[in-house]
Amino acid sequence: xxxxxxxxxxxxxxxxxxxxxxxxxxxxxxxxxxxxxxxxxxxxxxxxxxxxxxxxxxxxxxxxxxxxxxxxxxxxxxxxxxxxxxxxxxxxxxxxxxxxxxxxxxxxxxxxxxxxxxxxxxxxxxxxxxxxxxxxxxxxxxxxxxxxxxxxxxxxxxxxxxxxxxxxxxxxxxxxxxxxxxxxxxxxxxxxxxxxxxxxxxxxxxxxxxxxxxxxxxxxxxxxxxxxxxxxxxxxxxxxxxxxxxxxxxxxxxxxxxxxxxxxxxxxxxxxxxxxxxxxxxxxxxxxxxxxxxxxxxxxxxxxxxxxxxxxxxxxxxxxxxxxxxxxxxxxxxxxxxxxxxxxxxxxxxxxxxxxxxxxxxxxxxxxxxxxxxxxxxxxxxxxxxxxxxxxxxxxxxxxxxxxxxxxxxxxxxxxxxxxxxxxxxxxxxxxxxxxxxxxxxxxxxxxxxxxxxxxxxxxxxxxxxxxxxxxxxxxx
Numbered sequence: 001x002x003x004x005x006x007x008x009x010x011x012x013x014x015x016x017x018x019x020x021x022x023x024x025x026x027x028x029x030x031x032x033x034x035x036x037x038x039x040x041x042x043x044x045x046x047x048x049x050x051x052x053x054x055x056x057x058x059x060x061x062x063x064x065x066x067x068x069x070x071x072x073x074x075x076x077x078x079x080x081x082x083x084x085x086x087x088x089x090x091x092x093x094x095x096x097x098x099x100x101x102x103x104x105x106x107x108x109x110x111x112x113x114x115x116x117x118x119x120x121x122x123x124x125x126x127x128x129x130x131x132x133x134x135x136x137x138x139x140x141x142x143x144x145x146x147x148x149x150x151x152x153x154x155x156x157x158x159x160x161x162x163x164x165x166x167x168x169x170x171x172x173x174x175x176x177x178x179x180x181x182x183x184x185x186x187x188x189x190x191x192x193x194x195x196x197x198x199x200x201x202x203x204x205x206x207x208x209x210x211x212x213x214x215x216x217x218x219x220x221x222x223x224x225x226x227x228x229x230x231x232x233x234x235x236x237x238x239x240x241x242x243x244x245x246x247x248x249x250x251x252x253x254x255x256x257x258x259x260x261x262x263x264x265x266x267x268x269x270x271x272x273x274x275x276x277x278x279x280x281x282x283x284x285x286x287x288x289x290x291x292x293x294x295x296x297x298x299x300x301x302x303x304x305x306x307x308x309x310x311x312x313x314x315x316x317x318x319x320x321x322x323x324x325x326x327x328x329x330x331x332x333x334x335x336x337x338x339x340x341x342x343x344x345x346x347x348x349x350x351x352x353x354x355x356x357x358x359x360x361x362x363x364x365x366x367x368x369x370x371x372x373x374x375x376x377x378x379x380x381x382x383x384x385x386x387x388x389x390x391x392x393x394x395x396x397x398x399x400x401x402x403x404x405x406x407x408x409x410x411x412x413x414x415x416x417x418x419x420x421x422x423x424x425x426x427x428x429x430x431x432x433x434x435x436x437x438x439x440x441x442x443x444x445x446x447x448x449x450x451x452x453x454x455x456x457x458x459x460x461x462x463x464x465x466x467x468x469x470x471x472x473x474x475x476x477x
Contacts, residue, residue, distance in 0.1 A: 011046055015054035023063050023074055031386065034064060034072040067406070070298030081393055081402040083232040084263070084414040087446055091244070093203040093224035096215045096443045105425070109434050115466035116457050117435050120261065120322075120410050123457040126380050127325050128364070128373050135360045143359055152351035155343065156182030156332070159362035164332055167365065171293070172307025175316070179334045181346055182353045186291045186319035189333040191217050192349065193315045194252065196341035197285040198223055202251035205244060205284070207236050209412070209441035209450070211261040214254055214289070218443075225443035226250060232403055232412070235260055235267035238274055245282055252285040258302045259292035262412040262441055262452040264385075264405025266302050276308045285338065286314040294323055294374055296407035297382045312337030320361060322408065323377060324370075330357050380458070381409045387459035388467070395471030409455040414447075419474060421451045433470040 022028045035043070040051045055072050058064040064072045109118035116123075139146070155161065161180050168175040183189040198204065200222030206214060208227035218225050226244055229237050236255055244250065257267040257275075267275070279286050290304045306316040315338055319331030330353060335342040364370055388411050389402050401414035415421065421437040428434055438450025457463060 012050045012053040012057065015040070015044060015046065015051065016057040019054065019058060020061070020063055023058075028074050030074050031383075032074045033070070034074070036071055065404075067298055070300075081389075081400060083404055084401045084412055084450070086229050086231050086237070087208065089208045089227035089229045089240070089446065090444045093226040093249070094443050096219035096223075096225050098212060098440050098443070099216050099219055102212055102216065102440050105434070105436060105440065108429050113432050114429075115433050115463065117433065117453050117463075117466060117470075120408075120452075120454050121326055121456050122322060122377075122381075122409065125458075126377060126456075127323075128369065129325060131369065132325060132328075132360060132364065135363050136356065139356055139359045139363065143356075146355045146359065150352055150355070152347045153343075154352035155180060156353065157355055157358040157362060159366070160358045163362050163365040168334075170301050171290075171316075172303040175306070175334045179312075179336060179339050181333050181335060181339070181343055182358060183317075183319075183331040183333055183346065184350055184353050185321060185329050186289060186317050186331040187213060187217070188346075188350065189317035189319070189331045190214065190254070190287060190289060191221075192342050192345040193285075193287040193317065193333060193335065193338065194218070194221055194223065194254070195345045195349075196335075196338050197287075198251045203249050205241060205250050205253040205255075206443075207255050207260060207263075209262055209438065209447055210254075210443075211256060211289070212436070212440045215441075215443055218254075227443060227446070230260065230263055231265060232263050233265055233406075234271060235263075235265040236275070238271055238278065241275070242278060245278075245284060248282065250282070250284050252287055253279055254287045254289075256289045256292070257305055258290055259296060259405065259407035261292065261408070262403075262410050262436075264403050264408060264410065264412065266296070266406040269303065269308075272303070272305050273308045276305055276314060280309075280311045280313045284313075288314055288316050290316055290318045291322055292408040293318070295378055295381060295409075297378060298406070302406075306334060306336075309336065315342065323374060324361065324364070328357055328361065330354075330361055378407070381407070381455070384455045384457065384459055385409060385411060388453060388455040388463075391459070391464055391467040392453075392471070395468045397471075397475055411453045411455055413451050413453065415449045415451070415474060417449055419449045419477075421449060424451075424473060424477075427473050428470055431469055431473065433466045433473070435470070 037048055037051045041048045065075050066072055161177055165174050203224045203226050205226045205228050207230045228240050288305045306314045316334040320328055399416045403412040425437045436452045438447030439445045
């Protein structure tokens, strides 16, 4: 079939030129959302395919960017950079040994005078600390018997379990209450799930790059990591997972499909559905970390893998550490058919979680304040990530590739091949601008020219200066 020419081609060019003019004149400012495809098609009396052609033309020209499940936005000013590349990973599983190096990095970051670029924590001023303090006082006053007894076997306070079920309606739920267990954090939830479905020496498929705490969990349990390469936009490669799991040697798959850490990628629904089907067919238990699902940048919360699970094979883990307060130490797991085994591990490892904190979070969720807070928090995080991306583009080498996170507040950078970020880190600490070196996100030591930055704080002149000084260390070795 011949390529369409004539009036149809001119229509999408005219629309692209019209929108470009609005951007250049400042009518559409950097960061503004463009009207939806459907609205533009209706208002301009064009086909939706013509509108999409126009928007893609603007995207190719670097004037707008598409954000998953959200629409098209005017690009923020500043140099535009490519995203990190997909890497080849080892074909064999291997033991993990990163904890000692990681502890040195995290301890150094806590020293006075260090820029807050390491730990992925939100700034305290963005969190509803005052409201939570008031609720603690109220709960202690209105529920004076909460601390009088306890049970190692309690799945959680009924009020909080009900709130979790209600929230799961936006995750493709509702989740069955009987699947849920309240935990002391998302980290504990992940560890309990691993204990429930693996034995020392087993192989666990993980994202590459992977969140270093997940690798620490594997290390502490004597498990081997099988690194599966990840795309910076769409997450884990299903083709690679398929090939790696054909021999039946993978016991579990541990991943962050929504807003991964450190890439910030979000797996499309069709890939989620395919991953759930593949792992169920091969008897591979899935442990899903959805801690950043509520912190997406789009209009609609992305569904977790759990939404596509019909066999109970997916264990969904989350917490309120990144949205309410890290100090709450309150998480949960919807454990599917592994619920009894996970519950046993919870009983053995820690028993029931603090009932006062559970009631505080339950009341905060019930008040409706959480959704209002999340809307504000997501705007702050999106602004902070964009500001950090622009700062990196200004101060780092031109060859630097920068992730485009779909939510949350970390940024992954791929520097020129000659840069060793572990060596760079030693110099950076002396200058008060630490970061997390890329090799700590890999069991096999990949990503030596990569690093992760925390964007959880408002982008102040002090943080801009820290990025400038770090960039200077890279360009002046």
